[in-house]
Amino acid sequence: MADRAPREALDPTEDGDATEVEEQLAARPHPAGPPPPPSLVDGEEHPVDPRSVKLARIIGISSILLAAAAPLFGITLGWVLGGIPNVVYLPVLAGLLSLLAVLLTFSFQWTAARHRHLRYRVDESGVRIRRGVFWRKVIWIPISRVQHTDVSQGPLQRSFGLATLTVHTAGTEGASISLAGLEHGIATRLCEHLRPDRERDGD
């Protein structure tokens, strides 16, 4: 464990604010430096970035609207062309719209609930992820079992400055564990923190 600490101070070659990241990565208080910035490796539970809720809502709501568009358009077309009488159209439309409203509300609340229940915690030797609204799961990934880590960013995530961290282990069920909605800088730092030791690869 002791040989892992200096590695955290390594330059992750981040664009622009590399020095800042480097300082934040130093988990141990520096002997003669500025006061240590908040470190990730604090053994505290953190939520992911709140902007991820917004992002999830945008994705959820737009996909619901897209899915709803086809039947709404179809039935309205039928009504306009005169194939469907008012007696049928109006109740069906009302039903569809109320279903849509329910779905939208649910999606709106669900994303917030999911965010509320998603927590990660980083310590010297690994990361713990806690998630699930009804069915809850806590998974603890030790650095000694990490094969490699990825940070990925979709186009929407990029516009929000968010990223997904994926940790790969040699396991089967937990072969890849991803944590979405992290701020990109944090994701990169975490990725760096979780990097498996180089010398172990030669085994």
Added chain:
Amino acid sequence: METEVRRLHRWSWLFIGAGTIKALIFPAIGAIFASGGFLLARLDLLSLIFVVPAFIYAIVRQRVYNYRFTEKELVVRDGLLTRNVRHIPYDRVHNVALVRNPIHRLLGVTSARIETAAGGKPEALLCVLSLEAAEELRFHTLGEGREAAATGTPTSALVEIPLLQVPDRELARLGLISNRGLIVAAAVAGLLSRGGWWDSDWVKAQDWLSVYRGTRAEAPGWIAWVIEPGSLIANVVRGVALILLLLVLLRLLSMAWYLVMYRGFTLRRRGEDLQAEYGLFTHVSSLIPAHRIQLVTVSVTLLHSCFGRASIDLETAGASEAGSDLSKQLAASGAKNTRQWLAPIVEAERVAELVRKVMPEVDLEAVEWKPIEARAVRRIVRRVAIVLAPVTAGIAAMVAFTPIPLSGWHGLWLPPVALTVAWLAARRWVRRAGYALTEDAIFFRSGWLGYQISVVRFVNIQTASMRQSPFDRRNSMASIAVDTAGAGRFGHRIQIPYLDVELAESMLTRLYAETCTTEFRW
């Protein structure tokens, strides 16, 4: 110590071609059916379509295929159109399995599968090698040569007394214990249905009476009495007799299956590795580095315990088709199974000793089992009741209103009896379930009639997780699961349900601490 390029044995084309034809057998049967049996009459045409190209392909493939040993890797060169050079580092090799069917043995060759942790398919399939070449392959890839050179002992001296030898009598017993016969029967049935014979002959024939008469007329004398019309009682008796006969037949099939597949099962320690050899016709010799064993499961079913026996299987990170058998290939249908026998059958009192020899740090006899929450019984019964209540009530109602001998209100007995049985079974299950954490490993035991024990060393744990369903939370319970490399979809594993939530939390912390302080070795 780079060697020169090695080529496959000169008979390789025979085996490569045969393999290709085997892969083409279903398309060929399909073609026969599509042609309405025309191709069956023109076997020359059929062989021209399938056999000749297969052997031409095989001959060309044999010519391009080669391999060589470098300092640290095995380099395999393959590919007809796209050249494919594969580098396999020796320290990533999990198993070198030599498989020999009677034709292999006749020609004095063997096919070798090289398995790594990559899973799924073997990393390389050298088909076929002479026995000397296979020995050389093992010598290089499994580092036997290096160790032998270091200690100054010749390789042959590393072959010790067998850890386990399974005599024919035991294999027959194993056939009796397990349901392998059903699988053989299922395989035959699957083959038949794939040929489309059932559809054409049985389902389409709607005039069942004529079918029945036809069968009666055609049936040989010894079986005709079974389908002779008679009274209800006689029919019932015949039905029962038929079922019994079928069961006996299945058991016999099962015994035959084990005798064919696992004849002469011998487990040896070879240096640091385990060597298992078995097979009557197709001889398999599988070499597993002991430290690559991820999980060991001891199974004692009800029938096992009647005979005082147990089975032990293990999971390595690499997929090993050589170690798996027909059942697994059938059950698999795409899903991989990485289990193989450590001991197909062994006396119950030898289990702990055998496991200790494979994993010195694991002592099954010294384990202090801890129970799961006794409150779990109520939860299980409640869950079963929710499913059982409507079903049994429905059956009871059906019985009440159907004019069969046992009708009337007797059906009302069903729900309480079913519930009592469920309660007894749940209680038994909860009492038998247990877990243990020792210095080096985690154990989990579960079962109702029989039991299974799984062991994973902390070194082999990848991640540990805790789950809580809404019902778990209402009862302040949780379950703990451990993930290992190469875990197949089937079989017993470490998933401990119905734990007190605080206990589960502390267990998770302990498991995490243990995995952090150990290093996983591939």
